[in-house]
Amino acid sequence: MQIPFHRPYITDEEINEVIDSLKKGWITMGKKTIDFESKFKDYIGSKNAIAVNSCTAGLHLALRAIGLKEGDEVIVPATTFVATAEVVNYFKAKPVLIDIEKDTHLIDASKIEEKITPKTKVIIPVHFSGQPADMDEILEIAKKYNLYFIEDAAHALPAWYKDKKIGTIGDLTAFSFYATKTLATGEGGMVTTEKDEWAEKIRILRLHGISKDAWKRYSKEGSWEYDVIENGYKYNTTDINSALGLAQLNKLEWMWKEREKIANLYNKAFTGCEELILYKVKEDRISSWHLYPLKLNIEALKIDRNQFIEELKNRGVGTSVHFIPLYRFSYYKNHFNYKVEDFLNSEWIFERVISLPIFPGMNLEEINYVIENVIDIVKKYKR
Incomplete structure (x- = not known):
């Protein structure tokens, strides 16, 4: 018998959603992405959900939204996928590693405070394997030192901490929809936040800093004219990925x-x-x-x-x-x-x-x- 480490759960529902996108002729970010964001937001219970092309992009944009700068320090667990620290390096900031707990593999909250310096700006706990980190303890430390709290929830959909759904607790939360994840769109991710200002900034940054996305520009009411108001990235997802996401969300x-x-x-x-x-x-x-x-x-x-x-x-x-x-x-x-x-x-x-x-x-x-x-x-x- 051959049993792979992972096999994505794909049914006719996903296939038909993708075919629907292809038949409608809109395959980049458009209506299905907007629908996916809306349904994901409602499922999580967050005020905003912004679809991106990976959790890595989501973490990067989250750090950009809070204004991380060169020389700043960001606390991350010593054992995590490299993306958690990689995005910190994008800013020429320093990832400060904290050891993890033996039994849960979660960041050891008791060791965070001793690593905080005047340069510390953010804590990024990872909800390893889908188990939420010690949110109360970490939130208390973040509040005490006036730090931002960004959750790496690549594994944690769905997950609950004391009856609160992950995606509604920290300042910003990044989810992954990579092929092996609990909701799989091949590649993809989502950022949730309660703060409209951060959400709007991420929406603009994910598509080159353009003031209007393609769906709005090419709709009946749209115009070819647009402005570039931020130095952004090519981090948007597509309607093909979002079609998969919509079907997967139904059976999450x-x-x-x-x-x-x-x-x-x-x-x-x-x-x-x-x-x-x-x-x-x-x-x-x-x-x-x-x-x-x-x-x-x-x-x-x-x-x-x-x-x-x-x-x-x-x-x-x-x-x-x-x-x-x-x-x-x-x-x-x-x-x-x-x-x-x-x-x-x-x-x-x-x-x-x-x-x-x-x-x-x-x-x-x-x-x-x-x-x-x-x-x-x-x-x-x-x-």
Whole structure:
């Protein structure tokens, strides 16, 4: 049996929405994008939702909206996808890395305050695997030091923190619609915010700083004339991507429930196995279960994490690792004075973590095959 790490859940609904865009002849950003933004905004419960072509673009525009400048500092978790810190580098600002918690892989809120300096302007927590970060604690720190709070919610659709939906808590929130995400449009993202001024700035910046988007210019009421009022970017999404987004949004909570079922089956199967360390979700929040991170008790095994992955690969089970800590990459080693000893939890997790397949459409036979092979490898290589 061959089980990929991820398989997007695409049905005739998505296909028909895309075909509808093609037949109507409008394939760049237009009416479907406007509809997608509106329905996404209503689902999240935010005042504004602005569609972009990636979560990375969303984070970049969010930092631009709040006025990040060269020399500023931005707090991010040490273990995250590179985009979280990459966007900080765009401004020649400095990403300040904070270690993560061993059990949740979330930024350790207790370690943030000691890294704040007069140059600190923003905190960007990452809702790892779909579990919200410690929002109350981080918000309190942000308020105390007058810092902006931008959420990297690439994994967290849908997710809830103390009955509040992610996308309504921080100053700005960026979501990802990449091919493997919980809502997949191939490439894409969305920014939510309650502040109209920031929303309007992001709308202008996402399309070259032009005062009117193409849909308005080429509509019956539009005009070819426009002004460039900001130095912007080519960050808009398209109606083809938004067509996928509209169809995916209709089944978003069903897909979440499917992932949750898989996570529960994994948890039940692996509980009590001393060679495996289960991922913890805190009681006051609900995860989207974008990822299922499983840690190996490598002291109890004769093989390491990489060998474990190869064993699963040889048996037809696709896996991944989330994530390689930022300070391990050559660019970050060469440009910043990070010290491995400052990130002991990140190191400990990185040596042990594997992400198992978890996606809607994964049938019981496939789920059981993953479970059986994980347990069989554990038994085979138990010390």
